[in-house]
Amino acid sequence: MLQQGAENASSVEITMLKLHQSCRDHIEQATRPNESEINRVLHLEADLAAWLGALELQPEAQQLQSAHRDFGLAFYAAMSGLYRQAFSSLRSFLEVMVGATYLSSLEFRRRQWVSGELDISWKLITSPEEGLYSPEFLKEFCPEAIDERAAMLASLKQAYRRCSEYIHGNVSTSQLLPTEISYREDIAKEWLSVADSTLTAIIHCLMVRYYKDLPQTHRATVEGSLEDHFSHLVSVRQLLDLPLEEKHS
Template sequence: MTIKEYLEKIEIKSQAIFKRSIQNIEYFGSANHFSTCISDFSSQINDINDKNMLAKVCSQLEYSYINLAYGMYRQAFSSLRLAMEMGLGAAFFSVHKLEQYEWVNGRADIIWSKLTDKNNGVLSKRYALAFFPELEGYIEEYNKKATSVYRQLSEYVHGNNETWGKNGLILTYQQDLVDLFFGYFKQVAEIILFVLSCRHLKSFSDIQADDLLFLREEMNHIAPIRELLGGPKE
């Protein structure tokens, strides 16, 4: 078999997986909706570097479910983890401008342990008290959720042994991984929206907030966010 024949065989198999994948159209529609929500949120932010980072977040979210559609499950989980890192990184850099410029210039990395540091990270009570004090009581829950999801996604990035049994070595459709991925996707999107809301929502004008009414639905379970956007009080 020539390399051309081999690649053509892979293409046929990928197309077959794609056709099965898009039978889960509600999953993909929900994922696209969350990506659009984050994009719409970023449109209200003035800082160009913050805005550019969130554009990269949206692109990685989209790459993740496109990879999934073609059966590239490990790559899908990897892109989803990167989107999560950059989403929280955008909130972190919004208040650490020196580190942001070092990152933009390629002289610094996004460090996950800094993002989730319980004392100084974007999911710390200190951070909430600075920008949205009413969210202080939700911080511990979201810090635990972010840490857990990141660890589980990292298993696919680092190639932990048990993930090879799930992902396999052969290109094939796997519904269990589709279900698992979109479960993680929803959690990642919710965590990013929570952190962005904590950082920016109170700084927006009423007109800007009116363009973010999707948060009232997606974050309806977070009373301070719902109420700030004009939703019902508890």
């Protein structure tokens, strides 16, 4: 009996090491042809980390940091060829990060969520009438962004939907996924593209909710990210006191 148990353990170890080697091989294949896209995603992730540092004293900081760790898992999974898991962790990152940002304005609801009495409602968070980009919310936290609400809301929904299609096994995505760990350039590039848009949308959410409440010293740590990624937006140019482009009739 003990001998059989030892043989089973050895067999499992061999199988897992083979899987580990397949992931290592995939990492080598995935990183070289996608260097520019990876650098862009890592730049955005570093900017997000700066935001989280500026928000470390917020009551919801723990949930934001936890969501950030989900992004690390998503990135590792994508580079290792675990594509479905990569999209699943990316969606979790998006949902928790944006959910915590939204609930930070509703302290009672936020506490209920933390204690397990309330679930995050993506439908409510992205509701045009009640959510993070509703006119009422923006009026109180960032009225400069009201004209951008439709575009930013669409970006959030699109990223969430694409992740969900991989998670729930839609026919179109199921046919794309390999049956074993093997490099698929199209899927790797799509994950990087969705990760790019997800990180960009989240940074905009953080700006909308928190920028005006940050002390000046903390604003300085995040203004670079806003200028890098959103200097084309009127709201950011107004918040950073940048010159507005002249409109020509």
